[in-house]
Amino acid sequence: MVVEFIAQQLGLASSLFEEYRWGVDERNFTYHRKQIREFYGFRELTAKDNELLTEWSHGQVQFTHDIDYLKNQACSLFRKWEVEPPSIPF
Template structure:
């Protein structure tokens, strides 16, 4: 890997290990963090401006990172199993607010080795179960 690609991969890896998801784009990355990672991989931080966040290479990098860290993308079967679990929780002794259900969704997905889809929050997932 060279230049922007190497820095982009390193930033994706660092962000994922810290937040449990991938960044949606450059705007989510703190400048200080990019500078720090850039020094580690010996690439100027300005190179990140040339990184294409929508290219096939990024999808490949995400797959490599998930595999290395022992995660996988959530399947339809995973989502159905999780929905059934949350429906059972809702029928139980206590009723959870949407935010708490969202927290449960995110935690359950991570325990199952799944990643939370970019662009969706646990709260949105929890609200869909409550309705």
């Protein structure tokens, strides 16, 4: 449904979505992610960000073990830090 909506806005066939090469090693995919980050003012996750997230999570786990809550809070941190969240489930 989302794909069809966006395709309609762009005046494209939604079937093009299936043709897009989603692999991380694909140059277009990497280039498009970079363009999106730049447009929204985000940056890639760094080792320092990972350290900060680890420190934050250690502080949070003592209060809750609700994984969904912690994931949502981590996503909020990524938005606050203007960092692209990991593309793998965390």
